[in-house]
Amino acid sequence: MEPDPDNNSSFGTEQKGRSVAAHAINFRSIAPIVIACLGFIVFLDWAQAVLLPLVAGIMISYALDPLVSLFDRISMPRPISAAIVLSGLVAVLVLAAIPLQTQTMKMVERIPDAVRQFERESAAKPQSEGMMEKAQEAAKEIEESASKSEEKSQPSRVQATAVRVVDEPFSIREYLLDRASGAIIMVAQLFSVLFLVYFVLATGKLYKRKVVRLSGPGFHGMRRAARMLNEFHAQMRRFIFVMLLGAVFVGVVTWLSFIAMGVEQSLLWGVIAGVASAIPYLGPLLVFLGAGAAAFIQFGSLDMAILVSGVSLVITSIQGNLLTPWLTSRVSSLNPVVIFIGLLFWGWLWGPVGLILATPILMMTKTLCDHVKNLQGLGELLGK
Incomplete structure (x- = not known):
């Protein structure tokens, strides 16, 4: 059929x-x-x-x-x-x-x-010029002379009127008000x-007890909520402790190393390096470039700039590849792609403070997802 x-x-x-x-x-x-x-x-x-x-x-x-x-x-x-x-x-x-x-x-x-020195060096012309550059300059001079002769041959029909530009007077009151508003908000x-x-x-533990009571009248539900909150609290404490210990390590070692190399403002660089260590990938890169530029301005030597940048890179590498993995063996780790996307998102949303808080926010989100049954899939996506 x-x-x-x-x-x-x-x-x-x-x-x-x-x-x-x-x-x-x-x-x-x-x-x-x-x-x-x-x-x-x-x-x-x-x-x-x-x-x-x-x-x-x-x-x-x-x-x-x-x-x-x-x-x-x-x-x-x-x-x-x-x-x-x-x-x-x-x-x-x-x-x-x-x-x-x-x-x-x-x-x-x-x-x-430093800016003036850079402008002088960039504005300085080389002593030897190529044939093409000389030909271009000669053609430019001929064109300018021809345009000047045409302007002289034609009578000027429009008389130029002098225009006087008057700058607005500087107002101390407006300046102080603008600055004061930002300072008041910050304070x-x-x-x-x-x-x-x-x-x-x-x-x-007041709010933890309240959350446990709100989880339900049953003993098993309250016990499960208490265990979840204890694990969440312990994991967040470990993670913040590791971040602080890594920042202190990077800051102190950078400060002592820069003192040994004779770098000026070594204490400030130590603080900057410690704070920047809380920003994965971007923080060490900024310290690497900034320290090298400061060393080049101070010593005027490319070798010294490379040495200072290399020392900062070694310190952050020890903190990122040895100290932090050893301390975070009992803490759930994040996916590097998720960390980078989180840095871009929170930095765009909240600025420099968002860059510092991006990793703790991601870690808090992952820890919460790991302990909530309906969100464990998202926690698996955020982890390694």
């Missing part, structure tokens, strides 16, 4: 219609997710003034929590221990800011001299971060 061609054509049309319908259904299911992601990005940009201090305060509280926990062993009230630790941190930052300010001013004062955000860190450290 031969197959009916009409039935075959109808069957093919039906299959094609089903595939088109399935494609439309998939598109309809993905479209709300895409719209929600775009709306979330817009919200992050719009609420930057609130979210940035909030995230920074949470990260700092994770870094200071081990110190506050040490005072818990001697039965000191947690609000008092949090105040002591936070006051000590502020005192250290203020004392370190005094020499750093002096070295920063010296470095800034040298920038115009307000700094105080908001400090207060947030204090309250998070002072309350301790």
